[in-house]
Amino acid sequence: MSDSVLLPGGRFTFTGAGREFVAPGPRFTARVAYAAAHVVADPTAENGPGAPAELDWSATLAFRHHLWSHGFGVAEAMDTAQRGMGLDYQTTRELIRRSAAEARAVGGRIVAGVATDQLPDGPVHLDDVRKAYAEQLDHVQAAGARPVLMCSRQLAATAQGPDDYLSVYDELLRQADAPVVLHWLGAMFDPALTGYWGSSDPAAATETVLELIAAHADRIDGIKVSLLDADFEVALRRRLPAGVRLYTGDDFNYPSLIQGDTSATSPGADYSDALLGVFAAIAPVAAAALRALDQGDLDGYHRLFAPTVPLARHIFGTPTYYYKTGIVFLAWLAGHQEHFTMVGGLHSGRSPRHLIELFRLADAAGLLPDAGLAAHRARAWLTTVGVPQ
Template identity: 55%
Template structure:
């Protein structure tokens, strides 16, 4: 088929990949792996998509999660990949968490599910103090704990909006970690994922921020399962994880450098809490299986082709990566359409989707090439590209 390029031309492309078959791992994995999953819209029920609540296809949304669990992956629920604050509101996220937890409890793999708690149900202009931010977080934490999920303390836009200093961050997190029913996962999301999070932790110097966060983690190491870092900086993550207290995991959120970070450098390695794992689940699951068996050659053979794909999906402006996740879900038949909450499918250009198609094929991630080709053709025709 003829696909557009970033040079503004059309080029012939023939599929080359032998698709991976999704399956459960044959051995226990030695890395904890959370895939952050997206939400599938119900286009027939959608009303006022830019301003109203999203209409969710609950059957397709849960079936997608069950597919991840079937492959031995855990789930990070109601996170930024699910368009929190970018088309999905807290009432929808709460229902998503409750439905997901019921499905997880019934699933034979008994998967791990961690869920994002934030402050997005309260307008920023009403979150004018650390106490107000704490109260907002607690509302969502209580809902997650009532559903049986593990809490991820998502980064909040409220603290940067207050231009808060380190003392305010410490007050908020100290209170929340202390009152949590079980160990939590902290969430350090860089401004490339959400520009409203610039200056998070109350300092501009990264070395100072590292010391602040490590002090918080050390003080509460018995109540912190781990910390997810999404800064797209491999050397920073490696240096930071080497300083973590024993027993506290580093969950990489680096969708550019996950392969070497998860493999590790000998004494230290990262676990995974990644949006890209939802898109590359067969390769991720089977690579982690190989790593658990000591087969690093197969591990890299499976993951290496996914890295160019991930870098394309997460290219700047990075916050629009959700469109690539949903696009691959559509190509692979785990949803019947390419419509997203808030019309988010329009956040990327056709040349991007064409490149994602090429790279997914080369990473062996188009599970049914005929269906994927037909659907890519439909999208091309919508953009005036025929043949």
Template identity: 55%
Template sequence: MTSLTLLGADGATRAVALAPAPSFAKPRRPLQARVAYAAAHVVPKAHADNTPGQPAEIDWDATLAFRHHVWSWGLGVADAMDTAQRNMGLDAAATRELISRSAAEAASAGGRLVVGVNTDHVGDESISLEQVIDAYTQQLHHAEDAGAGAVLMASRHLARAAQSPDDYRRVYREVLQRASAPVVLHWLGTAFDPALEGYFGSTDTDAAAGTLLQIIEANREKVQGVKMSLLDAGAEISVRRRLPESARMFTGDDFHYVALIEGDPSAGSVRASHSDALLGAFAALAPNASAAIQALDADDVDAYRRILGPTEELSRQVFAAPTYYYKTGVAFLSWLNGHQPAFQMVGGLHAARSLPHLSRIVELANGSGALERPELAAARWHELLTINGIDTSTARVEPAQADDASDPAASDPAAAPATAGVPA
């Protein structure tokens, strides 16, 4: 029996049994029940100057291979979003190249792709509303020229320049008129970016939602949906029920996605009954997310819950406050699962979480079927502990834990029985 050493906040170690790899199967046909995008991260060159304030040097082979990993599970990729460290280390030049390269890869692989459109290339200075419109338009045209769909991200510049809801209505109207295809709007909450306080013209969620809905209603032919990242399930459901049939709700709620994606069939129209997904969490959980949606395709809601339900506690740990450091957990799991050669991040953000915090991620990933290659993950985690002076040789699996581990379903609710009814 292979054990996994865990580290507590007090420095004490303990061991749990290493769960077997989940038996998820890649889909043989496109996923149907839900539209799902994983907001992918970037992998820097391990030898680069990955320190705060330095330009991003991207390991393009690893970064693009990760996108192919997501596509292979039937999910779409949402690129150049906040998960890719927009406004947290990914500079304008790297962002433009990421969009161009990802669009080319999507075309070659037949994968679905949307990319973030923002105003962040301008810098930190305050600009006028007219300049905000121009900045959005520049990035929109770059995305469209590359062949990618667009997600109109929340702009720090607009949050500073806008004086009223009318200013938001004006900016979005002007930018959306310039779009050649329908886009996704993104409402990013302050947990993810405190600089977006009062976005859509109010700190009151209901009032801000009213402005958002007015923007969508006035520009129906230009808006295919909205991604809500407020970590407020009630607010998302409220907006979802009021969307026009032409617009999808893409959940960005990494705390409550299981119920939001499953939805409520009694809620009325098909669009109002559930959320689709555009989630940073799915970058770390592509196999689980794919298997869960395959279960919905097979009308097996119980299997959907068994597969995806256990991952929500893991996601809550990854996105724990301060939430904007969640990117560290996404990259950490990517490294554990063998998708990048080193636990390195642009801007030194790999140092944003403590070892006990990462240990809890390891524990929850082990228990929810999120370790794709458990032996590799255990070896990498133990090496990280060792170089930080933690002795992994003294921890022992407690008898009760060892007994539970003999039954994969007891320690891993997402093990093989959970995939029953899922098309192989």
């Protein structure tokens, strides 16, 4: 009974089916894959809504080493790390500095978010957006990480049309020391980004994005797209200039997008690389799947990824921007941190019913290798939400 919990519908037993994925394996090579990492709050600090973030630095950095050990690059200070939902910029800057130093120490890949979140929310002067972006770009480059030019809430609130986006990004790209990653985050992840790139029509926004990329292809490593629309992503990547990657941010359709279409007649590689929040949650299984892809074992690739998809779709279900709560809950159940609290009080972002289904799906996907630990923590948590054990 030590590996089971009592739920309203009966008893559930954790299987510990993920034991085979615990040990890191060789780095996969067929695709470039970054996992967007969460932050671990200091459970003894304030960390309530509106309070400056206080992190458990040891646990936060240890999780990045976990990702590197499985062959992933780390996407630092992205929305998964609660940018705009609890993580203030002062803490963000320190997070990037520390993570980049750890990456250098172990030879790990790292990209880091460049945004404008040192500005107040709402419309500002366009020059203030330029200056805020430039300041953060300098900070990320000085830390030694590849910049990801994140979508800006302030730019979305200020820009009068596509030309304002092109003007701001044109200037920013000219300041970059090396190729950067662009970022297109849909409104399901952040409603404040509605109409980004100057239009609420994805087709019109696409033309603006492609105009920008064509003008600066030598300064752009790739673009991360998180619109949860697989057909749209495929159409966009087929129009990218040679050498510019499409990093999928589609946490619903990643297996097919990463595999790609090997029968396609379009020039270049017709597949997506990855920069995904879900990869931090499913890192051991995802790494095994990507190594299977390296070996041409598509049956193994899909067999490994298949049970992770229902979990991912649950974690990123509506309202999608609360997916961070599920990511942290899973990290706690899997033993990557000692508590289930979050900066900004965001551990209250999902209901008990949602989190109960999450641990069922995580166990089925082989992501809870220590069944006893997962059951112990689930029982303790269930008691606090009114399900006696």
